[in-house]
Amino acid sequence: MKIRKRILTYGTFDLLHYGHINLLRRAKELGGELIVGLSTDEFNQLKDKKSYYSYEYRKLMLESIRYVDKVIPENTWEQKVQDIKDNKIDIFLMGDDWEGKFDFLAEYCEVIYLPRTVGVSTTKIKSDLFNDNSSNVKEV
Numbered sequence: 001m002k003i004r005k006r007i008l009t010y011g012t013f014d015l016l017h018y019g020h021i022n023l024l025r026r027a028k029e030l031g032g033e034l035i036v037g038l039s040t041d042e043f044n045q046l047k048d049k050k051s052y053y054s055y056e057y058r059k060l061m062l063e064s065i066r067y068v069d070k071v072i073p074e075n076t077w078e079q080k081v082q083d084i085k086d087n088k089i090d091i092f093l094m095g096d097d098w099e100g101k102f103d104f105l106a107e108y109c110e111v112i113y114l115p116r117t118v119g120v121s122t123t124k125i126k127s128d129l130f131n132d133n134s135s136n137v138k139e140v
Helices: 018-028 041-046 055-063 077-086 103-107 122-130
Strands: 005-011 032-039 070-074 091-095 110-114
Touching: 005 018, 005 077, 018 032, 018 110, 032 055, 032 077, 055 070, 077 103, 103 110
Parallel strands: 005 032, 005 091, 032 070, 091 110
Antiparallel strands: none
């Protein structure tokens, strides 16, 4: 019998793009239930980050993705340990741009940093749109 692991990742997931989908797919492939901690609008303000979509719309989009089993609100930096305990998490997963920042969670579960999808980020999309870099349109 294969053991189902519970995986937790966090993010803002604004302007959802194929890099986000790739991260969620790879997280789900680790073999279990994928829980996403989604930054609330209030938490984004504390981080000095502005989202185009509200928390409710971002949550709705995430919940419609087949890789995501559950979405929980991320209200503070400090809640991660409690979220891990409350949700019986086996694997905490983040993109490798966060490498080393969450190693302290290894006391509670396995910590994995996945490589980011090359060539895409919300910041780059916003920049391309603002600067009308229409030649940067990505083809499938």
